[in-house]
Amino acid sequence: MTRRRTRVVKVGAVCVGGQSPVSVQTMLDDDPHDVDSIVAHIESCRAAGADIVRLAIPDEGAVATLAEVKRRTKVPLVADIHFDYRLAIGAVEAGADALRINPGNIGPKDRVREVARAAARRGVPIRIGVNGGSLESGESLVSSAMANLKVLEEEGFRDVVLSVKASNALETIEAYRELAALTDCPFHLGLTEAGVFLRGAVHSSVAIGVLLSEGIGDTIRVSLTDTPEKEARTGLEILRALGLRKGGASVTSCPTCGRTKVDLRRVAEEVEAALGAMLPVDCPPVGVAVMGCAVNGPGEAKGADVALCGGDGDFVLYERGVFLRRVAQADAVQAVMEAVGRIVAAQA
Numbered sequence: 001m002t003r004r005r006t007r008v009v010k011v012g013a014v015c016v017g018g019q020s021p022v023s024v025q026t027m028l029d030d031d032p033h034d035v036d037s038i039v040a041h042i043e044s045c046r047a048a049g050a051d052i053v054r055l056a057i058p059d060e061g062a063v064a065t066l067a068e069v070k071r072r073t074k075v076p077l078v079a080d081i082h083f084d085y086r087l088a089i090g091a092v093e094a095g096a097d098a099l100r101i102n103p104g105n106i107g108p109k110d111r112v113r114e115v116a117r118a119a120a121r122r123g124v125p126i127r128i129g130v131n132g133g134s135l136e137s138g139e140s141l142v143s144s145a146m147a148n149l150k151v152l153e154e155e156g157f158r159d160v161v162l163s164v165k166a167s168n169a170l171e172t173i174e175a176y177r178e179l180a181a182l183t184d185c186p187f188h189l190g191l192t193e194a195g196v197f198l199r200g201a202v203h204s205s206v207a208i209g210v211l212l213s214e215g216i217g218d219t220i221r222v223s224l225t226d227t228p229e230k231e232a233r234t235g236l237e238i239l240r241a242l243g244l245r246k247g248g249a250s251v252t253s254c255p256t257c258g259r260t261k262v263d264l265r266r267v268a269e270e271v272e273a274a275l276g277a278m279l280p281v282d283c284p285p286v287g288v289a290v291m292g293c294a295v296n297g298p299g300e301a302k303g304a305d306v307a308l309c310g311g312d313g314d315f316v317l318y319e320r321g322v323f324l325r326r327v328a329q330a331d332a333v334q335a336v337m338e339a340v341g342r343i344v345a346a347q348a
Helices: 035-048 060-072 085-094 109-122 141-154 169-180 197-213 228-241 264-278 297-303 329-347
Strands: 008-011 014-017 023-027 052-056 077-081 098-101 126-131 160-165 219-221 249-253 286-291 306-310 314-319 322-328
Touching (some): 023 228, 052 060, 060 077, 060 085, 077 085, 098 109, 109 126, 126 141, 141 160, 141 169, 160 169, 169 197, 197 228, 249 264, 264 329, 286 329, 297 306, 306 329, 322 329
Parallel strands (some): 023 052, 023 219, 077 098, 098 126, 126 160, 249 286, 286 306
Antiparallel strands (some): 008 014, 306 314, 314 322
């Protein structure tokens, strides 16, 4: 696919826009004053695939927390600001790598200008995050984003990322398409208030996937009423599905049917969990197939690094398409991990 050409914005060490890789973001749900919890959670999110992490900054105490967290992590941090522009200025001074402000609640334009001046002094980019639920009266997502972009650019501030999020996938897609014709700012993609895991993941994947397939989008967040790690992992899988992120372990498994005589769902889930614990998300590609019967099993085994093909209460194990042995269901996950270990060792 041909990527939309945009200006490049740096969020810490991560470049957003241009032809830079599409990055994955998430937002923490920790107490914004608990430094130890936040630092540990940032590392957990990084391990799950997050390139950038956003923190809520609701008060001055959270600004102080941000300063300490910044000293203890190298992951780029975005300070999420609502209502009080002074918190945005404080977050800049505390070392935030980027700001997210919502023009629907940040106040008069002169306050946005003050934030821009503070950010410019420190070289901190700003995301104008427009959400469907907090639009200024009479404005659309796109008109609000463009009006507030104009305020920043009149100050000579150009390190801007834009987002126009609705809770509806089709509305979100149309808003980003319209915005893409009006500006060369990089875009942060996602839905707002997307829902619990199933609805949120499906609807976000549709909106983000359609836009990325059209070359629109530079960084993404899958907003879920769930853990930040699941947000990061879902975002990573969207990029992998579109060929925008390479590497990592992947599990192919069949949907089961009446021919299946093994507990395929449990084995597949345990294999995926064990791979996640064993290998980093950015490891060289490793493909594992967990199949229920002989219909597709042997064929999938030929294309996988390691494969299990279900039989009558047990599995057949393949490595790089070569039959190894039969394994009992109770030993299947361990057998896969041992085979993966051999492959990873050979790649080192």
